[in-house]
Amino acid sequence: MEKVILDCDPGHDDAIAIMLAAGNPAIDLLGITTVAGNQTIEKVTRNALSVCAAAGIHVPVARGASAPLVASQVVAEDIHGATGLDGPALPEPAFALDPRHAVDFIIDTVMAHESNTVNLVPVGPLTNIALAMRKEPRIIERVKSVVLMGGAHTRGNMTPHAEFNIYVDPEAAEAAFRADWNVTMVGLDLTHQALASAELQARVRAIGGPVSEFVGAVWDFVGAAYREVYEFEAPPVHDACCVAALIDPTIFTTAMADVRVELRGEWTRGTTVVNFRDVPGMHHSSGSAERQTDFRTAVALQLDQQRFADQVVDAVERLTANLAK
Ligand code: RIB
Ligand code: CA
Numbered sequence: 001m002e003k004v005i006l007d008c009d010p011g012h013d014d015a016i017a018i019m020l021a022a023g024n025p026a027i028d029l030l031g032i033t034t035v036a037g038n039q040t041i042e043k044v045t046r047n048a049l050s051v052c053a054a055a056g057i058h059v060p061v062a063r064g065a066s067a068p069l070v071a072s073q074v075v076a077e078d079i080h081g082a083t084g085l086d087g088p089a090l091p092e093p094a095f096a097l098d099p100r101h102a103v104d105f106i107i108d109t110v111m112a113h114e115s116n117t118v119n120l121v122p123v124g125p126l127t128n129i130a131l132a133m134r135k136e137p138r139i140i141e142r143v144k145s146v147v148l149m150g151g152a153h154t155r156g157n158m159t160p161h162a163e164f165n166i167y168v169d170p171e172a173a174e175a176a177f178r179a180d181w182n183v184t185m186v187g188l189d190l191t192h193q194a195l196a197s198a199e200l201q202a203r204v205r206a207i208g209g210p211v212s213e214f215v216g217a218v219w220d221f222v223g224a225a226y227r228e229v230y231e232f233e234a235p236p237v238h239d240a241c242c243v244a245a246l247i248d249p250t251i252f253t254t255a256m257a258d259v260r261v262e263l264r265g266e267w268t269r270g271t272t273v274v275n276f277r278d279v280p281g282m283h284h285s286s287g288s289a290e291r292q293t294d295f296r297t298a299v300a301l302q303l304d305q306q307r308f309a310d311q312v313v314d315a316v317e318r319l320t321a322n323l324a325k
Contacts (some may be wrong), residue, residue, distance in 0.1 A: 001028040002246040003117050003144075005106055007201070008239065009037025009124030010047035010085055016047065016215065016312065017123055022057040023315030023322075025039035026247045030109050030118065031060035031280030033102035037124035037168055038076045041066040044124070045125035047085040049093035049151065054214045056323040058095060064102025065127035068169035072198035076164060087221025088214045102128045107136040115142040119246055121241035122176070123149040124308035125165050130172035133179055136325045145182045147242040150187040150271030151259065153299060157230070158270065163188050164259055167270030174261035177272075183257055183297045184245065187272065190252055191238035198234065200309045207313070209320045237312065241303065244311050251311075253302045274299055 006021050006029065008014040021029045032043040032052070045063045067073045080086065098105055110118050110299065112258040120143055122129050129148075131255060133140055150165035150173060166173045177183060196219045205216050220236060226232040246252050255276050262271040277295040 001019050001026055002119055003028045003030050003111055003113060003302045004121050004243070004246060005030050006121050006243070007033045007035055007042045007102065007106070007120065007122040007124060007128050008048065009039070010051055011038040011044065011080055011124065011239070012085060012218045012235070013237050013239040014029045014038070014123055015047070015051045015085060015218055016237050017243050018051050018057065019055050019083040019211070019215070019319055020240045020243045020311060020315045022055065022059065024247050025231055025255060027243065029059050031062060031098070033062045033064050033105055033127045033128055035064045035186050036066050036073060038080040040075065041105050043084040045075045045097070046093070047083065048091065049097070050085065050090035053091040054088070055211050055319045057102055060098040060105065062098040062102040062105035065131060066290065067110045068125060068127055069130060071169055071171070074168050076227055079222065081221065082127065086094060087219035104133055105129045105137055106132040110139040111136065116144045118142070119144050121148070121242045121246070122144045122146065123242055125169040126150070126168045126172040126176045129189070130175040131176060140179050140181050143181050145184065147184045147245055148176065149186045149187065149191065149239045149242050151274070153272065153274035154189050156271065157188060159267065161268060161292065162270035163272070164192050166272055170261045170263050175277050177259050177261060177297060182298045182299065184254065185272065185297050186245065186300045190303055191236050191241050193303040193305055194237045194241050194308050195234040196237050200312065203309070203313045204305050204316050209323070211323065212317050212319045215316055236271065241300070242314060243307065245300070245309050247311060248307060251304050251307050252300045254298035256295045257297050258295045258298065259297040311322050
């Protein structure tokens with residue numbers, strides 16, 4: 001089993017990531033931490049508890065950072081709505097929050113487990129991750145991997161080249177990319193292949209029951225938002241791709257790259273500048289001679305869409321069966 005701390009900002013696709021992490025037996029979900037992103041910290045934290053209540057998930061949930069390190073807060077109300085999870089009926093929380101701040105939960109959990117066993121899966125802005133690294137630097141050598149949803153090596157979704165999670169807190173993201181741990185960057189180039197297609201939605205609806213209905217309502221709302229804002233035929237299930245890779249490390253291909261976050265560009269702030277080491281036709285010089293490139297980040301490229309869809313259906317089936325017990 002892969003031990004996972006899921007750091008998220010639910011968020012419609014975060015909700016599916018929570019369900020996949022809790023529903024698949026290959027994942028030991030140690031806890032969920034929340035971070036301001038798609039909506040305010042109050043709303044995303046409430047949403048995380050509601051997703052757990054809706055799917056019968058009972059793991060620690062710890063509330064995290066209420067704003068980016070430096071940037072002014074930006075939310076994604078046009079995509080996720082006023083609650084951050086518009087669409088489904090949001091059940092009352094079934095349990096109380098963990099009393100610790102998310103940063104302390106991350107530190108305590110990583111320090112309490114054997115080194116090289118806990119994976120951090122940040123699928124919102126990286127604020128909590130950066131704060132945890134600075135409060136307890138020892139977690140960097142102890143964490144097995146960081147599999148983050150964020151960035152892009154072609155086109156962004158907030159500006160032409162910047163993706164939301166990185167754009168919201170670029171300083172935190174740059175700190176995460178510069179730390180000496182194993183990072184897999186699951187950017188938009190990958191997650192835009194992970195669509196909740198009509199076929200996948202039909203498979204989930206066919207399961208029936210409260211979890212299926214919740215997911216259906218999630219996709220109804222975010223699907224309409226993606227049609228309206230981005231002219232997408234179906235909504236990308238961005239965040240679940242990170243969990244999917246910990247379930248099945250071959251579910252997408254990767255290439256090693258040096259990834260830097262632009263912090264100063266008037267038009268490019270929040271862009272992930274991805275310099276692939278050996279992808280034909282995409283290699284660039286390392287730029288200014290004095291800058292040390294590290295080629296340490298695995299950037300996700302090509303998704304096995306069928307296996308991804310199968311994982312999502314399997315998780316909803318398992319959570320549904322568990323609820324029925
Ligand atoms: O750009 C997509 C990312 O931003 C996803 O994590 C989504 O939940 C939002 O946080
Ligand atoms: Ca998210």
